[in-house]
Structure formats: structure tokens, C-alpha cells
Amino acid sequence: MRSLPAPNTRRFENFPSPQPSPQRGEGARPLQDKVALITGGNSGIGRAIADLFAAEGARVVIAARDEARGHETVEAIVKSGGQAIFVPCDVRQAEDCQKAVERTIEAFGQLHILVNNAGIVYRATVVNTTEEQWDDTMDTNVKGAYLMSKHAIPWMMRNGGGVIVNIASYYGLVGGKEAAAYCASKGAMVLLTKAMALDHAAQNIRVNCICPGSVDTPMLDQEMEELGGVEKLRPLFEAKHPLGRICSPAEVAQAALFLASDGSAFVTGSSLVIDGGLTAG
Numbered sequence: 316m317r318s319l320p321a322p323n324t325r326r327f328e329n330f331p332s333p334q335p336s337p338q339r340g341e342g343a344r345p346l347q348d349k350v351a352l353i354t355g356g357n358s359g360i361g362r363a364i365a366d367l368f369a370a371e372g373a374r375v376v377i378a379a380r381d382e383a384r385g386h387e388t389v390e391a392i393v394k395s396g397g398q399a400i401f402v403p404c405d406v407r408q409a410e411d412c413q414k415a416v417e418r419t420i421e422a423f424g425q426l427h428i429l430v431n432n433a434g435i436v437y438r439a440t441v442v443n444t445t446e447e448q449w450d451d452t453m454d455t456n457v458k459g460a461y462l463m464s465k466h467a468i469p470w471m472m473r474n475g476g477g478v479i480v481n482i483a484s485y486y487g488l489v490g491g492k493e494a495a496a497y498c499a500s501k502g503a504m505v506l507l508t509k510a511m512a513l514d515h516a517a518q519n520i521r522v523n524c525i526c527p528g529s530v531d532t533p534m535l536d537q538e539m540e541e542l543g544g545v546e547k548l549r550p551l552f553e554a555k556h557p558l559g560r561i562c563s564p565a566e567v568a569q570a571a572l573f574l575a576s577d578g579s580a581f582v583t584g585s586s587l588v589i590d591g592g593l594t595a596g
């Protein structure tokens with residue numbers, strides 16, 4: 316029997332061998348001293364991300380429309396020993412997006428992580444979707460991410476890098492019935508993610524998106540109401556995921572934490588699917 320050639324270790328010579336980093340010693344948190352701006356961070360998935368990022372050491376900026384829920388989120392984070400501020404922001408408005416970034420810099424001096432999470436859904440076919448609903452969906456889900464990124468990226472470049480996490484959807488990967496504008500917007504977000512990842516890799520800015528299946532949030536309740544009622548539809552929504560249940564916002568937050576932290580240092584332009592197997596078949 317012929318012996319196998321010796322492994323070519325030279326290929327790996329330029330790669331550092333894994334060393335415990337000084338920042339990752341005992342007690343250090345993965346987002347220690349980072350500044351994270353989260354749109355729609357006062358509800359559902361965005362709120363779970365804000366809570367987790369703050370617990371993992373980040374200074375958090377909640378940029379959202381509902382002021383009462385925004386302040387309530389900030390109070391809860393501060394009460395738990397974290398740092399957070401609320402900035403009123405409608406992501407459809409260029410001026411609001413610019414102000415949200417400027418307030419972040421005023422408050423914390425830097426911006427390392429942007430989470431484009433704010434989103435809306437209308438459950439309708441193209442025939443039933445009004446022009447107003449179409450524009451609202453595109454302006455919130457796609458233009459909002461463009462505007463926030465446009466203003467955030469120059470600050471990340473000054474820091475020598477940064478991370479953008481876009482919250483897309485499994486409806487950005489496969490089509491779904493009665494969600495025409497939403498599917499179009501989330502498909503756009505998946506490719507916007509890849510385009511931005513290519514444009515800004517040289518500046519050490521990583522851009523990834525998360526594609527969740529159904530997540531237990533007010534948005535999902537609203538969708539089920541529109542489609543026939545929560546009581547009737549919830550068991551069907553649970554059953555359509557091969558893991559037999561709906562995702563929790565905290566599970567999406569864990570994926571966002573991975574993408575925002577150095578643990579994913581070589582990940583950019585990717586779509587992380589968190590859907591209990593929904594799109595595997």
C-alpha cells in the first residue's frame with residue numbers, strides 16, 4: 316500500500332495559531348466597550364438583541380418610533396447594569412437616520428455595530444397590496460437599512476472597521492403566499508447584504524444578514540390575525556417548522572451576537588438561517 320504524502324503545513328504558516336486573546340480572558344464579555352445601534356430595538360427581535368448586547372458589554376442605542384417603549388427598554392437595560400439611550404427615529408426618513416447616527420457619536424463617541432432590524436409586513440398578494448403599502452414596506456425594510464448604513468459606515472471606517480447585521484427573513488430566500496411586498500423587500504435585503512459586504516470588506520466592515528423563520532413577536536401575532544386569527548393559525552405555524560415550534564426572539568439575538576462579535580471574524584456576505592429547518596427541504 317502506498318503511504319500518504321506528508322500534510323502540507325506550509326499552507327497554514329501565514330495563519331496565526333489560535334491563542335487566547337487578552338480581551339477574552341475570564342470575565343471579559345464578547346461586546347465589551349462596543350457601541351451598537353439597533354433600529355426597532357424596542358420590540359420583539361430588536362428588543363431581545365438590545366437586551367443581549369447590553370448584557371454582553373455593549374453600549375446600546377435604541378433607534379425606534381415608539382418613544383414610550385423605547386424609554387421602557389432603556390430603563391430596563393440600565394436597571395440591569397447596562398448602558399443604553401433611546402433616539403426617536405423613523406427609518407424611512409433620511410434626516411432621522413442621520414440624526415440617530417449623530418446622537419450615537421455624541422453619546423458614546425464611536426459606532427461599531429449597526430443592526431438593521433426595523434421592519435413591517437402586510438400580508439397580501441400583489442393584487443391586494445396597495446401602492447401605499449408597497450412603498451411603506453420597501454421604505455421601511457430596504458431603504459431604512461440603506462439610509463442607516465449610509466450614515467453609519469463612514470464612522471465605522473474611522474474606527475478601522477465595524478459590523479452590520481441585517482435582519483432579513485426566510486421570506487428573503489423562498490417565496491410565500493400573500494406576502495408579495497415583504498418577500499420582495501427581504502430578498503432585496505439578502506442581496507443588499509452581499510453587495511455591502513463586497514464594497515466594504517477592504518475597510519474591515521463585515522455585513523451579514525439573519526433569515527429567521529417565524530419568531531414569537533408582535534409582528535407574528537399581527538400576521539396571524541391578518542391571515543385568519545392567532546388561535547387557529549399558531550399550531551399551523553408551529554407545525555410548518557420541522558423542529559415543531561416557533562423561534563424565540565432570544566434565539567435570533569444569539570445569532571446576532573455571533574455575527575456582531577469577533578467569533579465570526581471571517582464571516583461576511585452571509586445569510587444565517589435560523590428557521591428550525593423550514594427552508595431545508
Ligand SMILES: NC(=O)c1ccc[n+]([C@@H]2O[C@H](COP(=O)([O-])OP(=O)(O)OC[C@H]3O[C@@H](n4cnc5c(N)ncnc54)[C@H](O)[C@@H]3O)[C@@H](O)[C@H]2O)c1
Nearest residue numbers: 355358359360405406432433434484527529530532533534
Ligand atoms: N416575527 C417574525 O416571524 C419574523 C420573521 C423573520 C424576520 N422578521 C424580521 O425581524 C425584524 C423585527 O421584527 P419583529 O418580529 O421583532 O417585529 P416587531 O413588530 O415586534 O418589531 C419591529 C420593530 O420595528 C419598528 N419599526 C417599524 N417601522 C419602523 C420605522 N419606519 N422606523 C423605525 N422603527 C420601525 C417597530 O416599531 C418595532 O419596534 C423585522 O425586520 C422583521 O421583518 C420577523
